[in-house]
Amino acid sequence: MASSPSSPYRSSDSEEGTPKPHRRPRHDVFFSTISDTELKSIKIGESTPITSTKEGLEEVQKESPKEIKEVLVAKEVEDIEAQPSTLQDWNQQNRLLIADGTIVNHDIMFDGDVYIEDGIVKEVGTDLSVPEGTRTINAKGKLVIPGGIDTQTNLEMNFMGARSMDDFYSGTKAALAGGTTMIMDFVMESSSSLLQSYEIRRAVADKKVCCDYALHIVLPEWTEKTEEEMEVLVKEKGINSFKAFMTYKDQYMLRDGELLQMLHACKNLGAVAMVHAENGDIIAENEKRMLNMGVTGPEGHIYSRPEEVEAEATFRASVLANQVNCPLFIQHVMSRSAAKVIAKRRGEGCLLYADTVAAALGTDGSHHLNACWRHAAGHVTVPPLCTDPSTPVGLMNLLGSGDLQVTASNHCTFSANQKALGQNDFTMIPHGVNGIEERMSVVWEKGVVMGILDPCRFVAVTSTNAAKIFNIYPRKGRIQVGSDADIVVWNPEQTRTISVKTHHSQADFNIFEGMECHGVADIVIAGGRVVVDQGQLQVTKGEGRFIDTPPFCPYIFSCVRAKDKACQPFKVEREPYESVAVEGDLEGETVDEAVEVTEIISQSSEFYSRPPTRSGGRNLQDSTFSLSGAQIDDDKDIRLSGKRIQNPPGGKSAGLW
Numbered sequence: 001m002a003s004s005p006s007s008p009y010r011s012s013d014s015e016e017g018t019p020k021p022h023r024r025p026r027h028d029v030f031f032s033t034i035s036d037t038e039l040k041s042i043k044i045g046e047s048t049p050i051t052s053t054k055e056g057l058e059e060v061q062k063e064s065p066k067e068i069k070e071v072l073v074a075k076e077v078e079d080i081e082a083q084p085s086t087l088q089d090w091n092q093q094n095r096l097l098i099a100d101g102t103i104v105n106h107d108i109m110f111d112g113d114v115y116i117e118d119g120i121v122k123e124v125g126t127d128l129s130v131p132e133g134t135r136t137i138n139a140k141g142k143l144v145i146p147g148g149i150d151t152q153t154n155l156e157m158n159f160m161g162a163r164s165m166d167d168f169y170s171g172t173k174a175a176l177a178g179g180t181t182m183i184m185d186f187v188m189e190s191s192s193s194l195l196q197s198y199e200i201r202r203a204v205a206d207k208k209v210c211c212d213y214a215l216h217i218v219l220p221e222w223t224e225k226t227e228e229e230m231e232v233l234v235k236e237k238g239i240n241s242f243k244a245f246m247t248y249k250d251q252y253m254l255r256d257g258e259l260l261q262m263l264h265a266c267k268n269l270g271a272v273a274m275v276h277a278e279n280g281d282i283i284a285e286n287e288k289r290m291l292n293m294g295v296t297g298p299e300g301h302i303y304s305r306p307e308e309v310e311a312e313a314t315f316r317a318s319v320l321a322n323q324v325n326c327p328l329f330i331q332h333v334m335s336r337s338a339a340k341v342i343a344k345r346r347g348e349g350c351l352l353y354a355d356t357v358a359a360a361l362g363t364d365g366s367h368h369l370n371a372c373w374r375h376a377a378g379h380v381t382v383p384p385l386c387t388d389p390s391t392p393v394g395l396m397n398l399l400g401s402g403d404l405q406v407t408a409s410n411h412c413t414f415s416a417n418q419k420a421l422g423q424n425d426f427t428m429i430p431h432g433v434n435g436i437e438e439r440m441s442v443v444w445e446k447g448v449v450m451g452i453l454d455p456c457r458f459v460a461v462t463s464t465n466a467a468k469i470f471n472i473y474p475r476k477g478r479i480q481v482g483s484d485a486d487i488v489v490w491n492p493e494q495t496r497t498i499s500v501k502t503h504h505s506q507a508d509f510n511i512f513e514g515m516e517c518h519g520v521a522d523i524v525i526a527g528g529r530v531v532v533d534q535g536q537l538q539v540t541k542g543e544g545r546f547i548d549t550p551p552f553c554p555y556i557f558s559c560v561r562a563k564d565k566a567c568q569p570f571k572v573e574r575e576p577y578e579s580v581a582v583e584g585d586l587e588g589e590t591v592d593e594a595v596e597v598t599e600i601i602s603q604s605s606e607f608y609s610r611p612p613t614r615s616g617g618r619n620l621q622d623s624t625f626s627l628s629g630a631q632i633d634d635d636k637d638i639r640l641s642g643k644r645i646q647n648p649p650g651g652k653s654a655g656l657w
Contacts, residue, residue, distance in 0.1 A: 094118055094528065097130050101139025101489065105146070105478055106460035114144060116485040119528030124481060135530075137523055139489045145459050146477050147181025147486035147526065148440050149466040151355055152331055154412035155185055156204060160430040162418040165506040168208035169541050171411065171436055174504040176531050176539060178437035179521035181211050181486035182476060182547065184466075186243065188218040194229040198237060202546065209544030211526050212486070214470065216241045216274060220251075222258040227265045234269045238548030240471060242271055243331070246313045247278035247382070259320050267326040267560065270551030272469065274329045277313035277338065278305065278383055287427050298368045298376035300426040302384045310383045311337035318345040318352055325563055327556045329469065330354040332410050334383040336394040343403035351559055353469055355406035356395045358435035362442040362512050364389050377419040378509040381410065382431045392446060400452045405465040407443050409435030413507035433511050437503055440488075441496065442512065444519030448492075455492075471553035489523035496520050504537070 412432030467477025
């Protein structure tokens with residue numbers, strides 16, 4: 001195939017012998033930018049050219065969906081995925097060859113090609129033979145990596161009296177722009193039924209997502225029907241993870257007894273138990289104290305949530321999980337103190353897994369002390385960013401060593417007006433920052449560029465480990481035959497400067513403002529569709545899929561079964577114990593022993609007030625004093641009056657004189 005020097009990809013010009021597509025395209029995708037008038041004029045077997053002039057675009061936009069208009073107006077480029085006009089265009093969207101790149105999985109790097117068809121990786125190797133009409137993407141000098149998996153997003157979330165700025169469309173669009181091809185969001189609706197909340201969340205997300213997604217279920221309380229609903233969600237709804245809060249007292253916080261019930265249920269169902277680890281009781285007291293002292297600004301947020309509050313809850317959660325032998329995933333580890341607890345407990349054999357977030361790796365809590373209220377409030381999240389400037393490097397080192405396994409974004413953005421709900425009371429500032437688009441670049445810049453992570457480890461902490469823990473590996477998180485075609489062509493040398501002016505989120509503030517990052521997603525392929533091409537987004541609302549997360553992930557539950565078997569308590573077999581216990585002060589003594597003791601006490605009650613020791617000796621705690629002048633040993637050997645000196649305690653000497 002000939003390659004154009006000015007193009008990053010190559011395409012065959014011949015259509016002869018092109019096999020028919022294996023599946024029929026969805027009509028709403030195939031004709032998404034063709035007006036009703038044009039649609040009526042199309043004849044079977046003929047192609048209708050679509051004009052790419054500005055006038056032609058304006059005509060198409062009049063009858064195009066709103067989301068398609070956005071792409072056409074903003075970029076003035078053709079949405080290749082949405083409007084193939086010929087069979088060759090269709091083939092190029094369903095058949096892709098990524099050529100001459102360095103393929104990076106979590107355990108291996110090698111030069112090769114990847115052939116994609118119908119959204120699945122069909123071949124991986126070199127000098128692959130592919131059908132004519134296949135679009136070829138030239139990845140020479142670049143890395144070909146699995147698409148990122150963000151284990152923690154909060155899109156379209158009602159929280160603390162506000163609704164997060166990014167919905168499932170703008171949020172997933174921003175994720176794709178940064179190289180993330182799958183997100184994991186939360187069911188946290190106010191409905192009293194977990195099942196009802198799940199259905200509501202699915203209905204909202206399914207029609208908007210641009211990339212694949214999965215869901216975690218938040219348990220705001222523990223009731224009689226909670227475990228029953230958890231079982232239905234696991235067995236019928238594709239859910240394998242449940243989250244509990246150890247903070248937000250009197251709102252979402254579960255007590256230790258309830259956490260134990262949750263852990264038992266998760267273990268029995270094969271689900272991943274997750275916690276937000278902070279001590280809610282301490283935080284509630286600290287918040288009151290800060291407000292009474294007149295500290296009402298964003299700085300009160302970090303004063304009321306010191307590192308040890310997160311570390312204590314992390315340790316306590318690990319103890320509870322270890323007693324049940326249930327795997328535990330600790331979300332958004334923000335401090336070195338909490339991370340060290342995890343590292344120590346893992347070293348002691350606890351089944352702990354944890355993620356940290358882009359914000360903790362790319363910035364710190366000193367911004368809470370900024371004189372600008374808006375700037376300080378824009379950094380308020382939970383657990384809070386640490387003021388210790390060494391925290392980002394410390395957390396990255398733990399990602400490199402494997403004590404932390406996953407990076408997430410905890411993306412939950414609120415506008416300046418929404419943050420202003422707490423302008424006179426820091427406890428009312430909605431918690432959340434951005435990161436869904438920036439995560440991959442921040443981890444590359446702070447990890448790989450700084451020499452802490454290698455490219456394989458980068459793939460592990462941004463994609464593969466998440467896929468393993470939540471049991472979707474190797475469908476996700478790996479480039480191999482049979483895996484989903486969620487792939488990023490990563491340019492390690494290109495740089496970009498993060499800014500609120502250029503990001504794709506709806507947020508009006510970016511905590512990474514001005515940060516220059518190496519590492520850019522040149523090409524992003526989601527489900528076999530090219531959705532980012534040299535910085536141009538080509539997305540369609542509702543094109544993403546809900547991904548079931550099966551229970552009993554072998555990567556973690558095989559350890560559970562083995563540990564249960566190895567640490568099984570056993571009963572000690574003994575001969576029946578036939579003695580009779582005596583009530584009262586002599587409880588536990590046999591009848592014979594009690595009689596003997598009574599006799600001894602009665603014989604020498606003048607000196608004894610306590611029974612003898614078990615060996616029959618005198619209890620040395622008793623006094624030998626008597627009012628009669630008698631001595632305790634008067635009935636023993638009588639000393640002769642003529643013998644004035646007795647042998648010393650060591651015996652008599654040999655006698656040298």
